[in-house]
Amino acid sequence: MTTFEFSGHRLDLRKGRLQRGGHDVDLRAKSLSLLTYLLENAGRVVGKDELVEAVWPNIAVSDDSLTQCMKDIRKALGADADGLIRTVLRRGYVIDEDRVRRIGDRDVSAAAGAGEGAGDAPSIAVLPFENLSGDPAQDYFADGMVDEIITALSRMRWLFVIARNSSFAYKGQADGLKRAGAELGVRYVLTGSVRKAGDHIRLTGQLIDQPSGKTIWANRYDGTMADVFDLQDRFAENVVGAIQPSILSAEIERSRRKRPESLAAYDYVLRAFPLAWSLERAQNEEAGTLLDRAIAVEPDYPLALSLLAWCHLQRAAYNWTETPSAARTEGLRLAQKGAALSGDDPMVLAVLGAAHSFARDYDVADMHLARARTLDPNSAWAWLRSAWLDVYRERPEAAIEKFEHFERLSPRDPMGYMAEIGIGTAHFVAARYEEALVMIQRGVSRQPGAWWGLRQLVTALSHAGRKDEARRACLRLLEVYPGLTIARICDASPFEADTSERIAAGLREAGLPE
Numbered sequence: 470m471t472t473f474e475f476s477g478h479r480l481d482l483r484k485g486r487l488q489r490g491g492h493d494v495d496l497r498a499k500s501l502s503l504l505t506y507l508l509e510n511a512g513r514v515v516g517k518d519e520l521v522e523a524v525w526p527n528i529a530v531s532d533d534s535l536t537q538c539m540k541d542i543r544k545a546l547g548a549d550a551d552g553l554i555r556t557v558l559r560r561g562y563v564i565d566e567d568r569v570r571r572i573g574d575r576d577v578s579a580a581a582g583a584g585e586g587a588g589d590a591p592s593i594a595v596l597p598f599e600n601l602s603g604d605p606a607q608d609y610f611a612d613g614m615v616d617e618i619i620t621a622l623s624r625m626r627w628l629f630v631i632a633r634n635s636s637f638a639y640k641g642q643a644d645g646l647k648r649a650g651a652e653l654g655v656r657y658v659l660t661g662s663v664r665k666a667g668d669h670i671r672l673t674g675q676l677i678d679q680p681s682g683k684t685i686w687a688n689r690y691d692g693t694m695a696d697v698f699d700l701q702d703r704f705a706e707n708v709v710g711a712i713q714p715s716i717l718s719a720e721i722e723r724s725r726r727k728r729p730e731s732l733a734a735y736d737y738v739l740r741a742f743p744l745a746w747s748l749e750r751a752q753n754e755e756a757g758t759l760l761d762r763a764i765a766v767e768p769d770y771p772l773a774l775s776l777l778a779w780c781h782l783q784r785a786a787y788n789w790t791e792t793p794s795a796a797r798t799e800g801l802r803l804a805q806k807g808a809a810l811s812g813d814d815p816m817v818l819a820v821l822g823a824a825h826s827f828a829r830d831y832d833v834a835d836m837h838l839a840r841a842r843t844l845d846p847n848s849a850w851a852w853l854r855s856a857w858l859d860v861y862r863e864r865p866e867a868a869i870e871k872f873e874h875f876e877r878l879s880p881r882d883p884m885g886y887m888a889e890i891g892i893g894t895a896h897f898v899a900a901r902y903e904e905a906l907v908m909i910q911r912g913v914s915r916q917p918g919a920w921w922g923l924r925q926l927v928t929a930l931s932h933a934g935r936k937d938e939a940r941r942a943c944l945r946l947l948e949v950y951p952g953l954t955i956a957r958i959c960d961a962s963p964f965e966a967d968t969s970e971r972i973a974a975g976l977r978e979a980g981l982p983e
Contacts, residue, residue, distance in 0.1 A: 472571075473508045473569055473570070473571055474569070474570040475508070475550070475553060475564075475568050475569045475570065476546065476550040476553050476568055477489055477550075478494070478546060478550065480504070480505065480508065482505065482631075482635065486623050487501060487504070487545070488813075489547075492812075492813050493813055493844060494545050494546075495545065496541060496542070496545045497538075497541060498616035498617070498619065498620050499524055499525070499534075499538055499616070500538040500541040500542050500545070502523075502524045503520060503523075503524050503535070503538045503539070503542065504542050506520060506523045506524065507520075507554065507562060507563075507564045508564060508569060510564075511563075511564040511565070511566040511569045512563070512564070512565075512566030513563065514557050514560050514561050514562070514563045515561045515562055515563065516560060516561040517532065517535055517561050517562075519561070520535060520561065520562070521534075521535060524538070539554070539562070542554070552565065553565055553568055591628055591629065591656050591657060591716055592628070592629035592630070592631070592653075592654070592655040592656050592657065593622060593628060593629070593630055593631065593655055593656070593657040593658065593659060593716070594630075594631040594635070594636050594649050594650070594653050594655045594657075594658050594659070595615050595618050595619050595622065595630075595631070595636055595658075595659045596615075596636055596639055596640075596645055596646065596649055596658060596659065596660050597611065597612065597615055597636065597637055597639065597640040597641075597645075598611040598612075598614055598615055598660070598661040598662055598663055598672075599611070599660075599661070599662040599663070600662075600663050601662050601663065601664040602663060602664055602665035602666075604665060610663060610670075611661075611662075611663040612637075614661070614663065614672070614704060614705065615636070615637075615661075617705035618659070618705045618708055618709060619636070621705055621706070621709040621845075621846075621847050622709055628716065629655075631653050631655060635653060636649070636653075646658060646660060646677070650679035655679060656678065656679055656680065657676060657677065657678060657679060657685075657716060658676075658677045658679050659674060659675070659676050659677075659708075660674070660675050660677065661673055661674040661675065661708075668693050668695065669691065669692075669693060670691070670692050670693065670700060671689060671690070671691050672689065672690045672691075672692075672700075672704050673687070673688070673689040673690075674686075674687065674688055674689075674704075674708050675687045676716070685716075688707075688708075690703070690704050690707065692704075706846075706847060706877075706878065707877075707878075709847045733766060734763040734764075734766040734767040734770050734773060735763075737759045737760065737762050737763035737766070737773070738759075738760065738763050738770070738772055738773050738776065740759050741755075741756040741757075741759035741760045741763070741773075741776060742756075742776070743883070744756035744759070745760070745776045745779055745780055746883065746884055747883075747918070748783060748787070748884075748887070748916070748918075748919050748921070749918040749919065750787070750789045753780050753783055753784065753789065756776070756780050757777060757780045757781075760773050760776050760777040760780065761777070764777065769810055771807040771808075771810040771811035771814060771817050772807070772811075772814070772816065772817065774803050774804075774806050774807035774810070775803070775804060775807035775808075775814075775816065775817045775820040775821075776820075777803050778799075778800045778801070778802075778803035778804035778807065778820055778821075778824060779800070779804075779820050779823065780800075781796045781797070781799045781800035781803065782796070782797065782800035782804075782820075782823060782824055782827050784796045785797040785800065785827060785961055786827055786921075786961055786963070787921035787961075788921070788950055788953060788957055788958065788961055793957075793960055793961050794960075797824075797827055797828060800824050800827070801824040801825070801828060804817075804820050804821040804823075804824040805821065805824075807820065807821070808821045808837075813844060814844075815841040815842075815844045815845035815848040815851055816841075816848065816850065816851075818837045818838070818840050818841035818844070818851070819837070819838060819841040819848065819850050819851040819854050821837045822834045822835070822836075822837035822838035822841060822851075822854055822855070822858070823854045823857075825837065826854065826857065826858050826861060826963055827963045828963075829861075829963055831858065831861065831862050834858055835855075835858060838851055838854055838855045838858060839855075842855065847878060849875050849878040849879035849882055849884075850884070852871050852874050852875040852878060853871075853872070853875045853884065853887060853888060853891070855871050856868045856869075856870075856871035856872040856874075856875060856888070856891055856895075857891055859871060859895075860891060860894050860895050860898060860964075861963045861964050861965065861968075862965060863898050863964075863965045863967065863968055865895040865896065865898045865899040866895075866899075868891065868892075868895040868898075869892050869895050869896075872888040872891050872892050872895070873888075873892075875888050876888050885915070886911075886912040886913075886915040886916040886919060887912070888912075889908050889909075889911045889912030889915065890908070890909050890912035890913065890919070890922050890925060891912075892908045893905045893906070893907070893908030893909035893910075893911075893912065893925065893929065894909065894925050896908065897909075897925065897928070897929050897932070897968075897971075898964075898968050900932075902929055902932045902933035903933055905925075905929045905933075906926075906929050906930065906933055906935075909922060909925050909926050909929055910926065913926055920946070920949040920950070923942060923945060923946040923949065924946065924958060924972070924976070925972075926942050927939055927942045927943045927946055927975065927976055927979045927981070928971070928972045928974075928975025928976050928979070929975070930942055930975075930979070931974075931975035931976070931978045931979050932971065932974075932975050936978070936979075939975070939978065939979035940979050940980050942979070943976070943979035943980050943981055944980075946981070947981070953981065953982075954981065954982050954983060955973050955976050955977060955981055955982065955983050956983060958972070958973070958976065958981075959972075959973055
C-alpha cells in the first residue's frame, strides 16, 4: 500500500486519510477517490472519460460531477497546492509529477514507528456491497454505502482501513472475499448486501475475521426509499458503532492468546483496555500496571498515556485514593502529553476533555470534546464524556440527548450502564428525583461493581423522600468505602456548586459523616 506526499500534504491509501501538518483534511469520498487516481497517474494527462469510469464505474454522471469534485480538491488543498493539478484544454487533468513523492509500505512502517503499534494494529477492508435487487441502477446506493463506511472507519486512528480504490478492485468477483484478505493483508473484512423490493430496502452487513474465517458481527437494517440517504447515514453509523467494539473485543482476545514473552506495548494496551473501562477499583489498578509496562516499552505511546491518564482520573473521581488532587494532576499531565503526541486522535482528545472536566475547566473540556466528536462523529466515548460534561455544567436536557446518542451509536457497549447512571444524574440535576432513581438503579444493577454509583443513588433516594432506603444504601456505601465522608465526595465532585450542595444535603440526610 502506498502513501503520497505532495505540497505539504500526505495521503495514506491504507488508512484512506488525507492530512496537512498532521491534521486531517476533510474531503468527500468521491473527491478523495479522484485525487487518488490522479496521484497514481502523476505526470500523465488523464482524460475526463477515464476519470469518470475510475471514480463512478458503470454509473452515468454529468461533467458537472467531475468539475465539482475538482473544485472540492482544490479548495481542500488550498494555496499550498497551487499549480499541483493543471487542466489541459479539451484533454483532461494532470498532476505535476515532480511535486509528488510516493512512499512504499516499508517506508511507511518505518516512519510510523513502533509506538503506534503500526506493525500489529488491526486492519480492515470494506468490500463492495452486493446488489441483490436485480436492478443495476441500485449499484450507486450500495457503492455510496461503502464509501460512507470507509470514510467513517478511517477516522479511527488505531485501525488501518484499506482505501476505496483498492477495495473496489474486487467488485463483482465471486472469490473477492477470499482474495481480498490475502492480497490486501488485512485481518478483518466487512461485506454486505442491498436488497430493494418496491419501496422497501434491506441492508445487511457481516464482519469476518480473515485468518479464522469466523463471523464476529452480523446484522440487518430495514428502511424505505423515501428516506434513502438518511437510511444510508444511519446504516453507516450503526455499522461503525458496532464494528468498533467488535474489532476491539477480537483484538483483546487475540492478545490474550499470546505467550507472555511475546508481549509488546500494543498488547499491554489491549489487555489494559477492558480493565481501564470497567470502572472498578481492582481492575483499574491492574490496568495501571499493564499501562506502566507499555510506557516502559514505548514512552511516547499516545494511547497508553491517555488510558493511564484515565485510570488516574477515575481514582480521583471515584474516591479510590487518599490523594485525589495528586491523581487529578497526574491524570491531566498524562492526558496533555498524549494529546501533544497525537492531537488529532479522537480517543486521546476525549480523555483530555475528561481530565479538564474533572478539574472543572469546563470551557477547555468542551473545546477538546467537541474536537473529538468532529474528528470522529462515531466515537461513542467522546459522546459519553460530552454528555457527562453537560451534567456537570447543569445542562440536563443536552446531557440526556447526548447520552441517548451514545446508546444509539453503541447499543451493546459495555459502558452502557454509564449512560443510564448519567441520564439518572441529569434528571437529578433537573430535580426530577423519581425519574433519576429509575435510571440510576438500572445502571447500578446492570454493573454491580460500579459502587461509585451508590453516591448518586443515596442522594437521589434522600431527595425523593425515601429516607429508609437512603439510609440502607448509605450503609452499603460505607461498607464499600470505609471512612468515606461528605468532604471527600465534595472534593472529588466536578459538579457546579448548586448540584454539589444538593448532593451533599442528600448524603447528609442519609447519614454519611461530614
